[in-house]
Amino acid sequence: MSVTVRIPTILRTYTDGRSEVPAEGTTLAEVIADLEKNHAGIAARVLDDAGKLRRFVNVYVNDDDVRFEQGLETATPDGAGVSIIPAVAGG
Amino acid sequence: MAVQTVANTADATGSTTPAPDLGPAAALSCRECGERFPLGPIFACVSCFGPLEVAYELPAGGPEELRRRIEAGPKNIWRYAPLLPVPADVAGKPSLNPGFTQLVQADNLARELGVTGGLYIKDDSGNPTHSFKDRVVAIAVEAARAFGFTTLSCSSTGNLAGAVGAAAARAGFRSCVFIPHDLEQGKVVMAAVYGGELVGIEGTYDDVNRFCSELIGDPLGEGWGFVNVNLRPYYGEGSKTLAYEICEQLGWRLPDQIVIPIASGSQLTKIDKGLQELIKLGLVEDRPYKIFGAQAEGCSPVSAAYKAGHDVVRPVKPDTIAKSLAIGNPADGPYVLDIARRTGGAVEDVTDGQIVDAIKLLARTEGIFAETAGGVTVGVTRKLIENGVLDPALTTVVLNTGDGLKTLDAVAPTSGPTATIRPSLEAFRAAGLATD
Numbered sequence: 001m002s003v004t005v006r007i008p009t010i011l012r013t014y015t016d017g018r019s020e021v022p023a024e025g026t027t028l029a030e031v032i033a034d035l036e037k038n039h040a041g042i043a044a045r046v047l048d049d050a051g052k053l054r055r056f057v058n059v060y061v062n063d064d065d066v067r068f069e070q071g072l073e074t075a076t077p078d079g080a081g082v083s084i085i086p087a088v089a090g091g
Numbered sequence: 092m093a094v095q096t097v098a099n100t101a102d103a104t105g106s107t108t109p110a111p112d113l114g115p116a117a118a119l120s121c122r123e124c125g126e127r128f129p130l131g132p133i134f135a136c137v138s139c140f141g142p143l144e145v146a147y148e149l150p151a152g153g154p155e156e157l158r159r160r161i162e163a164g165p166k167n168i169w170r171y172a173p174l175l176p177v178p179a180d181v182a183g184k185p186s187l188n189p190g191f192t193q194l195v196q197a198d199n200l201a202r203e204l205g206v207t208g209g210l211y212i213k214d215d216s217g218n219p220t221h222s223f224k225d226r227v228v229a230i231a232v233e234a235a236r237a238f239g240f241t242t243l244s245c246s247s248t249g250n251l252a253g254a255v256g257a258a259a260a261r262a263g264f265r266s267c268v269f270i271p272h273d274l275e276q277g278k279v280v281m282a283a284v285y286g287g288e289l290v291g292i293e294g295t296y297d298d299v300n301r302f303c304s305e306l307i308g309d310p311l312g313e314g315w316g317f318v319n320v321n322l323r324p325y326y327g328e329g330s331k332t333l334a335y336e337i338c339e340q341l342g343w344r345l346p347d348q349i350v351i352p353i354a355s356g357s358q359l360t361k362i363d364k365g366l367q368e369l370i371k372l373g374l375v376e377d378r379p380y381k382i383f384g385a386q387a388e389g390c391s392p393v394s395a396a397y398k399a400g401h402d403v404v405r406p407v408k409p410d411t412i413a414k415s416l417a418i419g420n421p422a423d424g425p426y427v428l429d430i431a432r433r434t435g436g437a438v439e440d441v442t443d444g445q446i447v448d449a450i451k452l453l454a455r456t457e458g459i460f461a462e463t464a465g466g467v468t469v470g471v472t473r474k475l476i477e478n479g480v481l482d483p484a485l486t487t488v489v490l491n492t493g494d495g496l497k498t499l500d501a502v503a504p505t506s507g508p509t510a511t512i513r514p515s516l517e518a519f520r521a522a523g524l525a526t527d
């Protein structure tokens with residue numbers, strides 16, 4: 001499955017400044033593994049030492065926060081948009 | 092709290108620009124891993140995504156001198172300028188000058204709730220746009236000035252939008268703010284009347300937030316200062332002034348217990364930071380204090396995590412009349428959990444019905460008309476006392492963070508004339524209103 005990943009500013013050093021990059025995978029975990037292949041180092045920024053999503057990062061597959069879905073096992077259908085976004089405060 | 096001084100910030104091209112004048116602010120530091128960054132419009136740690144916070148070069152001289160300086164300052168948040176990321180001459184700049192709101196000794200409410208140790212309402216409805224958001228925005232405006240932004244923006248549940256619109260008008264910025272499309276009319280009007288752009292987003296606050304975060308990373312958002320996104324580290328410091336004022340108004344003393352509403356959890360987290368600073372600076376005696384967080388049952392992800400013993404917060408889809416607190420994905424939720432547990436406090440929630448009852452209780456006993464967020468803190472205080480969690484024999488401060496006029500709908504169905512009569516003494520007598 002081919003998806004488009006939206007990269008936050010603080011991770012763009014890994015993508016040569018690009019704000020969107022393509023990736024492959026049927027689940028979010030596979031997409032992150034594929035990102036790591038092409039942009040070495042990026043997985044360790046998004047995942048903690050235990051391999052889980054860091055607690056201050058929000059990931060959306062299309063419009064759904066993956067914590068409402070299956071976390072790293074959330075399916076990433078062909079053509080999906082994946083967004084990685086730092087948590088923000090306020091209101 | 093000493094930090095290495097950061098003289099220059101390197102931009103993307105490698106050239107250097109002078110460090111912005113933000114007074115005692117010396118650097119940004121990651122709350123999670125401690126990594127340091129030069130002052131700038133950044134908000135998340137490049138290593139771990141943790142939130143960045145302002146680190147200070149704190150004022151020289153002892154507590155006596157600092158206390159004198161503060162007490163000689165203006166009757167607004169700028170009296171605490173030596174402890175905030177703002178230039179030394181901040182009080183002379185165009186600002187709404189929020190803060191130094193009343194700390195009301197609430198003896199009538201205390202009697203009703205059975206509090207014997209002293210009960211106070213910190214009434215932030217008295218701010219220029221009638222919520223505590225004027226505090227955080229005023230600090231963010233100084234950061235926006237220092238970084239050369241021309242448009243002020245935010246994602247908002249309503250109060251922040253009004254505060255940004257008003258502050259931008261006074262300070263001479265363009266503003267463009269984003270809110271969920273279905274807010275209370277009072278908040279929509281207040282966000283619109285100051286003449287900036289106001290955009291309703293079809294979605295919840297969490298959708299608005301996500302949209303704004305993406306705008307920040309796009310060329311479309313170039314030159315925009317989002318007070319709660321890329322200016323967040325500075326914005327958050329504004330909430331510390333609540334801690335400073337409460338302690339100063341108690342005669343430079345820590346309260347034993349504080350009840351604070353939670354939306355994103357930023358206010359609660361920064362009030363704790365403010366109290367810790369006062370202790371470190373020797374401005375108050377180091378004694379234990381307890382912090383209690385308050386949520387509406389219809390949006391209680393932090394309360395749920397607290398009760399389940401979790402240290403992560405699972406987001407929810409909000410459904411409550413307390414729209415100012417309707418953030419289903421609270422960024423500072425994990426810190427609220429840490430602070431409630433560390434201080435021996437708790438996090439509790441109340442139903443919409445209990446919120447309305449609490450608004451009316453506060454109004455009836457103390458003449459303070461709170462918005463739904465204030466109903467949440469008063470309601471949670473009552474529940475915590477009934478459950479034996481909050482000790483009525485201790486000095487307790489309850490926050491009212493917004494004005495009831497903004498959420499009239501909450502009480503309108505159950506508030507109206509006691510009687511409607513013809514203009515005659517006869518009719519008045521018949522209505523049974525005369526005192527005997």
Ligand SMILES: Cc1ncc(COP(=O)(O)O)c(C=O)c1O
Nearest residue numbers: 091354355356357358415492493
């Ligand atoms: C009136 C009022 N009180 C409290 C809060 C909670 O603030 P925080 O998001 O910092 O937890 C908000 C908004 O977010 C608010 O509008």
Ligand SMILES: [Zn+2]
Nearest residue numbers: 121124136139
């Ligand atoms: Zn970090």
